[in-house]
Amino acid sequence: MLIFFYIFGLLAVLSALGLIVLRSPVYCAMALVGTFVSLAAIFVLLNNEFVAAMQILIYAGAIMVLFLFVIMLLNLRAETHKSMHWGLAKALGVAFALGILAQLVGVLSSPAARLGPMGGYSAQRIADEGALHIVGRLLLTDYVLPFEIISVLLMIAVMGAVVLAKRRPPRHIEEGS
Amino acid sequence: MIPVAHILILSAILFTIGVSGVVIRRNAIVVFMCIELMLNAVNLGFVGFAYGMQSMVGIMFVFFVLVVAAAEAVVGLAIMLEIFRTRDTLNIDEFNLLKW
Numbered sequence: 001m002l003i004f005f006y007i008f009g010l011l012a013v014l015s016a017l018g019l020i021v022l023r024s025p026v027y028c029a030m031a032l033v034g035t036f037v038s039l040a041a042i043f044v045l046l047n048n049e050f051v052a053a054m055q056i057l058i059y060a061g062a063i064m065v066l067f068l069f070v071i072m073l074l075n076l077r078a079e080t081h082k083s084m085h086w087g088l089a090k091a092l093g094v095a096f097a098l099g100i101l102a103q104l105v106g107v108l109s110s111p112a113a114r115l116g117p118m119g120g121y122s123a124q125r126i127a128d129e130g131a132l133h134i135v136g137r138l139l140l141t142d143y144v145l146p147f148e149i150i151s152v153l154l155m156i157a158v159m160g161a162v163v164l165a166k167r168r169p170p171r172h173i174e175e176g177s
Numbered sequence: 178m179i180p181v182a183h184i185l186i187l188s189a190i191l192f193t194i195g196v197s198g199v200v201i202r203r204n205a206i207v208v209f210m211c212i213e214l215m216l217n218a219v220n221l222g223f224v225g226f227a228y229g230m231q232s233m234v235g236i237m238f239v240f241f242v243l244v245v246a247a248a249e250a251v252v253g254l255a256i257m258l259e260i261f262r263t264r265d266t267l268n269i270d271e272f273n274l275l276k277w
Contacts, residue, residue, distance in 0.1 A: 005179045009187045016191055016214055019207070020198035028207050035191070035214060039221055042187075045179065046228040051220075051239050058243050063213065063250045070254045071206060074261050086201075093200030097193050104189035108222075109182050119232025134233055135240070143237050150244045157248035164255035 005045050012038035025071045029064055036060040047123050050131040184225030191218035205260070205267040209253055216246045 015034030022028050036059045043052035107113065126134065139147050195218060198211030220239045227235025261267055 002179055005183070009183075012187070013190055013194070016194040019210060019214060020194060020202060025204055025206050028210055032210050032214060036217065039217055042184075042221065043224055046184070046224055048224055048228070048236065051224055051236060054240070054243055055217075055220075058247055059213070059217065063247060066250055066254060067206065067210060070258065073258070074206075074267065090201045094197050097196040097200060100196055101189055101193035104192065105186055108185035108189055113185065114181070115226070115230050117229075117231040119227075119230050119234070121233050122231050131236070135236060138233060138237060139240075146241060150241055153248055154244060157251050161251045161255040164252070165258050 001045060005042060008038045008041040008045070012042070026068070029067050029071065032067075033060050033064050036064070047126060048131065050135055179228075181225055181229035184228070185222055188218045188222040188225060191215075191221065203268050203270055205257055205269050205272075206254075208269060209250075209257070213246060213250065216242060 012035045015031045015038065018031035019028050019035065022031060036055060040052040040055040040060070043049075043055060121134065192215050195211045195215035198214065199208050202208050202211065220242055223235040223238045223242070225235075227233065227239075257267065260272065264271060
């Protein structure tokens with residue numbers, strides 16, 4: 001079990017590195033799909049088949065297909081050598097990112113992050129009741145207000161995308177059409 | 178039982194890779210994909226805590242983060258389509274209209 005976690009974690013990190021070093025946007029999208037699938041495998045190892053299924057359906061399915069559609073619609077060229085050039089600004093940026101990593105690792109591995117089992121949902125109980133069952137009940141009881149707000153957010157996002165991406169009407173009407 | 182600290186450190190590493198991607202890449206769509214990677218790393222952190230604490234709160238947060246990420250991707254890509262139509266490029270160094 002632990003060995004599978006390390007294998008999929010390594011795969012996720014390698015594909016994430018591919019995302020930031022590969023030159024073509026389509027290859028970057030494929031690397032990101034690799035990360036999403038590895039993370040879905042890790043979610044299964046963490047007894048969360050529901051989140052894993054959502055990860056595959058929404059991220060690897062819907063969102064990445066949207067990205068690929070836009071990449072192909074825009075007919076992007078791969079980045080040139082010049083734009084991949086390492087300058088002082090990028091080196092500083094990566095140094096600051098490593099600083100963030102040091103901070104995060106320091107906080108997350110400190111004793112304060114080891115909270116221990118505090119909730120009432122043990123792996124046994126989740127297996128008995130079914131994760132989907134529990135999530136569905138919580139969504140319609142404790143989390144009903146966020147649930148309604150998120151549906152309004154989705155509707156606004158759809159309308160915003162239509163308004164933004166709609167073709168503007170042409171300035172003059174072509175003859176014969 | 179997978180140690181929770183290892184899950185959280187994997188999540189921190191993925192988040193850092195996302196941050197570095199945002200800093201070093203110049204293609205707006207790739208920058209956007211790096212933001213999705215950061216959201217996903219945070220999701221892994223939530224699931225890791227939910228696993229360690231035997232709680233469902235983390236799972237509910239992951240659900241909401243997923244929906245917000247989907248909405249963000251839809252609106253962001255629509256904005257990028259519109260920018261590409263007017264500027265004919267997606268290099269973020271050339272989006273400097275609001276700079277002074």
